[in-house]
Structure formats: C-alpha cells, structure tokens
Amino acid sequence: MVYDDEQLIATGSYDENIIKCVAVCKDYQAENLLTQVVTHLLEKMRENEQLHVFLYTKPQSKAIFHSLGFKKIVANEDVLFMELGKPNFSDYLRFLLEKKKIGEGSGIVMNANPFTKGHQYLVETAAQHSQQVYVFVLSEDHSTFSTADRLAMVRQGVAHLGNVTVIPTDQYMVSSATFPAYFLKDKAELDIAKVQATLDARLFMERIAPLLEIRTRFVGDEPFSKVTEVYNQAMQEVFDDRLHLVILPRLTIDGEAISATKVRQAIKEKNEDVLLKFLPKTTYDFIKYTN
The missing domain is CATH 3.40.50.620 (HUPs)
Incomplete structure (x- = not known):
C-alpha cells in the first residue's frame, strides 16, 4: 500500500500466483504508482517462489503490464487476462x-x-x-x-x-x-x-x-x-x-x-x-x- 501522509493512494494484493485488487487513486494516476505496486508484488511473490504469475486487468492497461513483461493470453471487451513467467501458456x-x-x-x-x-x-x-x-x-x-x-x-x-x-x-x-x-x-x-x-x-x-x-x-x-x-x-x-x-x-x-x-x-x-x-x-x- 502507498500513502500520501495518511491517505491511501495505491494498493494491490496477491493470492498464491494471482495478482488482484490493484488500484490507484484517480488523482495520482500520473505518478507511475501502478508500476511501483506491481513491481513490489512481484518481488514478494518471487520471495515465496511464485515464478509464474497471472492477472486480470482492463484492456486499456495492456501497455503498462506488457512493459513489465506480462503477455496476453486472452481478452474480451471488458477483461484482459495476462501472465508472466514460465512455464507459460x-x-x-x-x-x-x-x-x-x-x-x-x-x-x-x-x-x-x-x-x-x-x-x-x-x-x-x-x-x-x-x-x-x-x-x-x-x-x-x-x-x-x-x-x-x-x-x-x-x-x-x-x-x-x-x-x-x-x-x-x-x-x-x-x-x-x-x-x-x-x-x-x-x-x-x-x-x-x-x-x-x-x-x-x-x-x-x-x-x-x-x-x-x-x-x-x-x-x-x-x-x-x-x-x-x-x-x-x-x-x-x-x-x-x-x-x-x-x-x-x-x-x-x-x-x-x-x-x-x-x-x-x-x-x-x-x-x-x-x-x-x-x-x-x-x-x-x-x-x-x-x-
């Protein structure tokens, strides 16, 4: 979680090898906080030997997660399903x-x-x-x-x-x-x-x-x-x-x-x-x- 003083401005979590509940306050979305949160989660997951990671996100976020190494598996108009690591799809x-x-x-x-x-x-x-x-x-x-x-x-x-x-x-x-x-x-x-x-x-x-x-x-x-x-x-x-x-x-x-x-x-x-x-x-x- 990321705070500005006492205000929560960004957060994320994971369950086993699935990243979920990543969110950034709309007033702070120009500050690259999404990348920071996901990078931190990936580091924690690697510490727990989770080397193959999945996530759901919105299709418009594809470029951000692609830059972090995630690859598309499938998508529709509402949801994009991606993964990082091996063995993969x-x-x-x-x-x-x-x-x-x-x-x-x-x-x-x-x-x-x-x-x-x-x-x-x-x-x-x-x-x-x-x-x-x-x-x-x-x-x-x-x-x-x-x-x-x-x-x-x-x-x-x-x-x-x-x-x-x-x-x-x-x-x-x-x-x-x-x-x-x-x-x-x-x-x-x-x-x-x-x-x-x-x-x-x-x-x-x-x-x-x-x-x-x-x-x-x-x-x-x-x-x-x-x-x-x-x-x-x-x-x-x-x-x-x-x-x-x-x-x-x-x-x-x-x-x-x-x-x-x-x-x-x-x-x-x-x-x-x-x-x-x-x-x-x-x-x-x-x-x-x-x-």
Whole structure:
C-alpha cells in the first residue's frame, strides 16, 4: 500500500500466483504508482517462489503490464487476462500438440470429484459422436480428491474407449486463475462468475479448440449449481456458431439424478448402496482400495 501522509493512494494484493485488487487513486494516476505496486508484488511473490504469475486487468492497461513483461493470453471487451513467467501458456499449447490425435474432436472439461457414472455417460456419448474426444481434468487442488486421484479415476473410467484422451488443464481451464468463482459455488456472486466464465469460454474457443481441431464441447445440464449453470450459459453465448455446444440431460438412476456431491456425502456416511449405484466399478474400486 502507498500513502500520501495518511491517505491511501495505491494498493494491490496477491493470492498464491494471482495478482488482484490493484488500484490507484484517480488523482495520482500520473505518478507511475501502478508500476511501483506491481513491481513490489512481484518481488514478494518471487520471495515465496511464485515464478509464474497471472492477472486480470482492463484492456486499456495492456501497455503498462506488457512493459513489465506480462503477455496476453486472452481478452474480451471488458477483461484482459495476462501472465508472466514460465512455464507459460505457449508451453501448455506445445504440450497439447503432443497429445493431439488425428481427426476432428470433441472437448469435455470436468472436475470429476469423484468420477461418476454421469461423467462416464458424458464421455461415452461424446465418443459415439466424435472421431476424438479430449477430456480435460481440472488441475486445481481445491477438491476432496487430489488432482492425481481424479486424473487416475477418469483414466480408469474411460480406458475402454479407444478414441478418448485424458489431459490435465493446468491453470488454463476452470482454474483459480481463469474462473475462481467456480470453486466458491453457492457463495460466488453470479455477475462476477459470468464475467469469469465468459473469459474462460473464450480462451477455450479461441486458443485450445482450434489447436486440437475440437468442433464440439459436451457438458451436462446443471440442476444443482447456479455457478455451473452460469458457465453453461456463458459458453452458449460465447461459442455462438463458432463451436458447437451439446448440453446432455443429467443421467438418472431409479429416478435420481447422479451428482458427485451425493457421492461425497455417501462416502462420509459409508452408504454402499449409493456408491454402487452412482459409481462405475473403476471408481468404486479406486476409492475402496486407496482409502
């Protein structure tokens, strides 16, 4: 924070590797305080070994942050998403190219916390209608199951499908950097969630889908989470006719919609009936024999 006597005139903060809440009083914006604040934050982050940094800013601030070494990832008329350091988005795109298979594809992004029969149904449906299916599993460790465990459950649950490739998202799809409101669920402000969801959808459509020749994004409908429903709506608006969005009705068993939330509750309550009903055998065995 920067003060003029006792008046706060500039401030900024960071959370892990994300710079946020940077502001300069309008009466002091000609004094290069923004650069001073950001430079100070970067020094503090490096002390904490945060060498890869993200930030959201307004598009008109691009030149200032570019001069500090930040590179644009994606932008819309309201928000610019940038990063500094390595490994960066270019490295992630090279990683995706290494995973690319021949043929047009579909994309699915999931947390899989844990991987349920509903997730499996979504992937199997996409696999029936696509030459290739790329399943992106969230890399954020903000879930009951670790990133490694969720990746393992997804890979085991789709191993019978020869045209499915499972890939971690890193920090470029539904992450604390691109879409922090996703992890707040019902506590998130929906207006903010909409802005973040729109940017996340644009990043997928403009930078990731063309690289892998993804023509369709498959999602499940969302009767439980308002934030996820906002995400589905944002994708519909952003994709328009450039990327096809398929929203599948959520799979039900005995008239009950499958949800990972219900599964996590059943795990706490040791309700074997629910677990056997909602989980594919691969996930059931994974949870049973790794806990």
